[in-house]
Amino acid sequence: xxxxxxxxxxxxxxxxxxxxxxxxxxxxxxxxxxxxxxxxxxxxxxxxxxxxxxxxxxxxxxxxxxxxxxxxxxxxxxxxxxxxxxxxxxxxxxxxxxxxxxxx
DNA sequence: GCATTGACTCTAG
DNA sequence: CCTAGAGCCAATG
Numbered sequence: 001x002x003x004x005x006x007x008x009x010x011x012x013x014x015x016x017x018x019x020x021x022x023x024x025x026x027x028x029x030x031x032x033x034x035x036x037x038x039x040x041x042x043x044x045x046x047x048x049x050x051x052x053x054x055x056x057x058x059x060x061x062x063x064x065x066x067x068x069x070x071x072x073x074x075x076x077x078x079x080x081x082x083x084x085x086x087x088x089x090x091x092x093x094x095x096x097x098x099x100x101x102x103x104x
Numbered sequence: 105g106c107a108t109t110g111a112c113t114c115t116a117g
Numbered sequence: 118c119c120t121a122g123a124g125c126c127a128a129t130g
Contacts, residue, residue: 036112038126044111065111
């Protein structure tokens, strides 16, 4: 049984403290390199789930989140800053420095 | 089963 | 650096 949703949750839970990954990386990790959008869809759908969703950003190293009533860009920025991850006021992140690569 | 949406990514200009 | 267009996937109505 491979629920896409569940697979995404597991992948995100593998992200260590102080590291970030892109939606595309997760998609690749799920053997669906083109499912980056679907990954974002899942994260958006997850609300009360215990998951470090803030460690997931786009491949441009920037926060793509629009901002729903539960999660906002400022929220994500605050979470990242709490993990020693530098985030510019423009929500720009040095993903090249903090990027986490999933184990093969 | 088609049309729409969304926290994506890439290429071009 | 920013915008626009196209491609892609999963869930929803």
